[in-house]
Every structure is written in C-alpha cells, then in structure tokens.
Amino acid sequence: MNKLVIIPTYNEKENIEKIARKVFSLPGDFHLLVVDDGSPDGTADIIKGLQQEFGGRLHILERKGKLGLGTAYIAGFKWALERDYEYIFEMDADFSHNPDDLPRLYEACAKGADVVVGSRYTTGGKVVNWPWDRIFISKGGALYTRLILWMPVNDPTAGFVCYNRKVLTTIPLDEVHFVGYAFQIEMKYRAWRLGYKIMEVPITFQDRIEGVSKMSSNIIKEAMIGVWKMKGF
Helix, strand or coil: CCEEEEEEECCCCCCHHHHHHHHHHCCCCCEEEEEECCCCCCHHHHHHHHHHHHHHHEEEEECCCCCCHHHHHHHHHHHHHHCCCCEEEECCCCCCCCHHHHHHHHHHHHCCCCEEEEECCCCCCEEECCCHHHHHHHHHHHHHHHHHHCCCCCCCCCCCEEEEHHHHHHCCHHHCCCCCHHHHHHHHHHHHHCCCCEEEEECEEECCCCCCCCCCHHHHHHHHHHHHHHCCC
C-alpha cells in the first residue's frame, strides 16, 4: 500500500467510474482517493457504490461546497500522509491525463526523482484537441513563470504529478493557499526551493471529452499575480 492517486471532483459523473476502473486495471496496486466538493450530480454516490467492488483500494473524502482545487489536493495530501502512502499522485478526473502514464511517473519517482511532472512541454510531450487560445495561454503562462521564478520546469502549471512523501512532509501544507494554476506552480516552486529533484516525463494531454471544464479567468489571473508573490517565499 504505497501508491495513492488523488482525484478532486466536482460534477464528474460522466467520468468518475471510468477513470476509477482504469486506474485499478493498471499493474502496481494503485489506490485511489476521490476528494469530492459536494457534487450535486451524484459523483460521490457513484464512488460509494464502487467501494463495495474495490474494497480498501478506493476511498472518498467528501467536502461541503466547491472549495477549490488547491484545498482539495492539500486535504488529500494530509489524508495520504496520515496513512503512510509513499508515492502520492495528482490527476484529473476527465481523462485529459492518461492513467496509462501513472506507472511511468511512479517509475521515475522510485528511481530517484522527488517530484515527477507529467509534462506537455518537455521533449516528446504534446497537447491534443485544445483550441489555439488555450494552448497560447498555457504555453505563455509556462514561459511567464520561468522568466519570473527561474524554476527549471517546462510545464509548471501541470496537474499530473507524482510526489515522494518526503516532499509533502517538508512543504508547510497549511501555508499553501493558491487554488488553481498558481497552486500547481507553488507546489513545484516550494519543492524546488527546498532542493528536491524535479523530473519531467513527457505525456500527451488531451482535452476532456465529457463533462465541463472548470477553467476560469480568475484562475488565470491568480496565477499571473501569484508568481510574483512566490518570489517572496
């Protein structure tokens, strides 16, 4: 019991059972924690129904209200550390991150990396089915972040990540307050500043087919302002 995948959800009934079954079909005994923010579409009920089938490998953490991606992951990290998981993953519910890449991220972490990023923008990585404006914003944000923080990560806003538990025990999780893209940047930046080794593994990122994107202008604005605040860490 050393690998836990954390998936935050809000209205993901179209995807959650399929993504859970895919994760459990992989070699390596991955466990799954769904952090659900009170989805009114019944996402949590689907997971509870699957728990009888998958037993102790499938878990759910229910929260009241839409509290944000960053706080969902922080809650998941704390839950994982309390239960002694060694490798802790972030992944979206909508198949934009391919679960088949989980073993590759784990292998890189097990071989010595402290943080492994499933990267769209390292050599071999790519984006599929995204409109040009989303690609422009994403790549521009990555360049903007590197120019300000000088952090050697090509895809700092990536949300497909594997952490060695020692990283999450060292980062002061209660001091991490950003919620969107800025949360992803902050976690990598804090790990890098602490001297941890970050490795990027190329992935193919595909836009969601089912469900609704949670992207908003506020998330983008938070990231643009947030990187300047991070310089003071």
